[in-house]
Ligand SMILES: [Ca+2]
């Protein structure tokens with residue numbers, strides 16, 4: 201925070217929609233008096249707790265506003281910038297990507313006539329458990345399985361249910 205004008209400013213405050221919100225804190229101030237050319241780097245500080253939407257976006261952007269009162273009683277203000285006193289850019293924080301997925305495929309042989317052996321026409325049931333092991337929200341999750349496509353084709357011809365899908369649907 202710098203007073204870039206020629207007059208002394210009083211009652212200097214900072215507002216920030218992100219840090220003033222439910223997941224942020226903005227502490228310090230107001231600065232009672234800021235002389236011409238003076239810079240204050242210690243009075244105001246803030247923090248923000250990142251949300252799932254931020255992790256998914258892999259970035260947090262926001263901007264603060266400083267306001268001070270001139271000797272005439274007027275207010276002057278400036279939108280914050282990330283690296284220059286002459287600009288008004290949002291401050292961006294990149295969040296590292298942490299996306300990953302795991303698939304578990306389990307099987308059960310269905311000894312449908314109960315004789316302890318496998319015969320033609322008996323089936324195997326498969327279940328799939330999909331887990332999001334990363335930190336981001338995943339969408340449009342699909343499973344491909346060349347064996348089950350073959351089974352589906354072969355057994356649909358015989359009007360039989362080729363396999364069952366169970367488990368993991370909550371993760372899908
Ligand atoms: Ca800038």
Ligand SMILES: [Ca+2]
Pocket residue numbers: 278279280281285286287288289
């Ligand atoms: Ca600015």
Ligand SMILES: [Ca+2]
Pocket residue numbers: 311312313314315316317318319322
């Ligand atoms: Ca059997």
